[in-house]
Amino acid sequence: MRQEKIQVANWGNFPVMDALVYTPGSTDECLQVVQTCDTLIARGNGKCYGDAALSSHLLSTLSLNNILHFDAAQGIIDCEAGVLLADVLRIAVPKGWFFHVTPGIKNITVGGAVASDVHGKNHPVKGCFSNFLLSFQLMRADGSVVTCSKAENSDLFWQTCGGMGWTGIILSARFQLMRISSTTMRQRTVRADTLDALLRAFEEHRGWTYGAGWLDALASGSSFGRGVLYLAEHEEAQVGEVLQFEEQTGYSIPFYAPSWLLNPLSIRAHNAMLFSKGNSVEGTVGMDRYFYPLDKIGQWNRLYGRRGFVQYQFCLPENHAFDGLKSILETIKKSSDTPFLSVLKRHGERPAEAIHSFPEKGYSLALDFPRTRTVEGLVNRLDEVVWQHDGKIYLTKDALSAPRMGRVNPRDFGEAKFFSSLKGRLLAGPPD
Numbered sequence: 001m002r003q004e005k006i007q008v009a010n011w012g013n014f015p016v017m018d019a020l021v022y023t024p025g026s027t028d029e030c031l032q033v034v035q036t037c038d039t040l041i042a043r044g045n046g047k048c049y050g051d052a053a054l055s056s057h058l059l060s061t062l063s064l065n066n067i068l069h070f071d072a073a074q075g076i077i078d079c080e081a082g083v084l085l086a087d088v089l090r091i092a093v094p095k096g097w098f099f100h101v102t103p104g105i106k107n108i109t110v111g112g113a114v115a116s117d118v119h120g121k122n123h124p125v126k127g128c129f130s131n132f133l134l135s136f137q138l139m140r141a142d143g144s145v146v147t148c149s150k151a152e153n154s155d156l157f158w159q160t161c162g163g164m165g166w167t168g169i170i171l172s173a174r175f176q177l178m179r180i181s182s183t184t185m186r187q188r189t190v191r192a193d194t195l196d197a198l199l200r201a202f203e204e205h206r207g208w209t210y211g212a213g214w215l216d217a218l219a220s221g222s223s224f225g226r227g228v229l230y231l232a233e234h235e236e237a238q239v240g241e242v243l244q245f246e247e248q249t250g251y252s253i254p255f256y257a258p259s260w261l262l263n264p265l266s267i268r269a270h271n272a273m274l275f276s277k278g279n280s281v282e283g284t285v286g287m288d289r290y291f292y293p294l295d296k297i298g299q300w301n302r303l304y305g306r307r308g309f310v311q312y313q314f315c316l317p318e319n320h321a322f323d324g325l326k327s328i329l330e331t332i333k334k335s336s337d338t339p340f341l342s343v344l345k346r347h348g349e350r351p352a353e354a355i356h357s358f359p360e361k362g363y364s365l366a367l368d369f370p371r372t373r374t375v376e377g378l379v380n381r382l383d384e385v386v387w388q389h390d391g392k393i394y395l396t397k398d399a400l401s402a403p404r405m406g407r408v409n410p411r412d413f414g415e416a417k418f419f420s421s422l423k424g425r426l427l428a429g430p431p432d
């Protein structure tokens with residue numbers, strides 16, 4: 001088993017920690033790690049943004065990467081936790097299967113998808129990853145391995161989905177895929193001149209399966225809150241179409257960009273370009289480009305420079321969405337920090353049993369801020385607005401928020417052994 005002492009960070013490149021990383025290749029080796037370490041946390045592909053998959057001792061699942069069984073007739077996959085969603089796509093798409101729920105990145109592990117209970121651009125229709133999760137194997141602090149499903153050990157099942165690794169090490173998972181007959185998506189973009197129009201556009205197009213918006217967080221005056229809504233549906237098969245998952249060929253950012261690259265001027269220019277291109281266009285686009293647009297640019301996190309960045313993602317209930325979003329944008333405008341990407345999504349009901357799933361009926365907004373000296377203060381002020389509007393933050397993105405913001409109290413579940421620096425921050429704060 002590989003074992004190395006290295007500096008580790010997640011996708012935001014902040015914070016950075018010294019950690020002893022174990023990479024077991026079997027359940028027996030996982031057991032050795034669990035028995036050896038007083039505390040540790042599972043780590044998938046480190047694509048959470050903040051400090052969720054960080055601790056002084058890490059168990060990397062990247063060598064637990066075998067597909068155990070693929071039932072191509074029923075679309076059911078059983079695989080080890082370190083299998084990447086991209087690996088699943090390569091074998092499933094040619095047989096006519098795709099994920100019911102996928103996040104906007106395919107280089108995450110199945111274990112990470114379960115532990116964050118990820119959502120996609122179709123949350124009102126399909127919910128989170130857990131909706132299609134049939135069962136998983138979980139190694140607990142005492143080394144025992146438990147099978148969890150909605151019928152067997154169901155409390156532990158729901159504590160683990162979205163439970164950020166605090167209940168144990170997910171060793172493998174079995175989940176249901178969705179039939180597709182084509183790898184092409186029909187896409188429509190709808191431009192909205194104001195925040196009100198953008199939220200209305202989401203409501204008016206609720207018949208579409210997929211929808212996500214980009215919001216111009218810098219626009220002001222009569223354009224305040226303007227944005228573009230990107231809608232899509234799976235296409236029917238073209239005559240003679242051979243199903244294959246075609247990945248976009250892209251490039252990689254070779255080094256950290258200087259910190260001045262993303263400044264209010266360059267971000268404004270980028271926003272103006274996005275807005276002007278978003279004028280009610282209809283067309284077709286490949287699945288990889290629609291679902292995973294950012295995967296085309298390898299290491300794009302380096303654009304934020306060596307100091308890294310923080311992604312602040314929050315969800316507001318429907319009745320507070322407009323006021324809350326307005327207040328968030330106003331708070332940002334008063335600050336010296338400028339978000340680069342801002343992605344708005346509409347969410348449906350959270351099933352009562354999915355206690356740790358992030359999305360609630362309403363809207364979520366994800367904002368990427370370069371890490372500056374002032375950004376922590378801004379996050380504190382944004383936390384206050386989100387809290388006042390009954391919202392919550394997405395723990396898998398969090399690096400700086402106040403302990404109460406995930407509306408999760410680690411004392412209510414989880415095991416002392418499975419400890420991330422995020423959990424440490426939450427435990428240090430006052431309970432809700």
Ligand SMILES: Cc1cc2nc3c(=O)[nH]c(=O)nc-3n(C[C@H](O)[C@H](O)[C@H](O)COP(=O)(O)OP(=O)(O)OC[C@H]3O[C@@H](n4cnc5c(N)ncnc54)[C@H](O)[C@@H]3O)c2cc1C
Binds near residue numbers: 041052
């Ligand atoms: C560009 C980009 C786009 C994204 N888009 C979305 C999106 O649309 N929707 C969405 O929901 N998320 C999105 N995410 C977030 C991402 O999907 C989650 O953070 C996911 O959990 C990362 O998986 P990972 O394998 O990299 O896990 P890591 O980042 O390594 O870990 C994430 C969490 O899962 C836990 N964990 C990982 N593996 C296991 C295991 N085997 N057992 C127990 N716990 C485990 C870790 O302890 C940690 O708490 C995006 C991230 C990026 C970088």
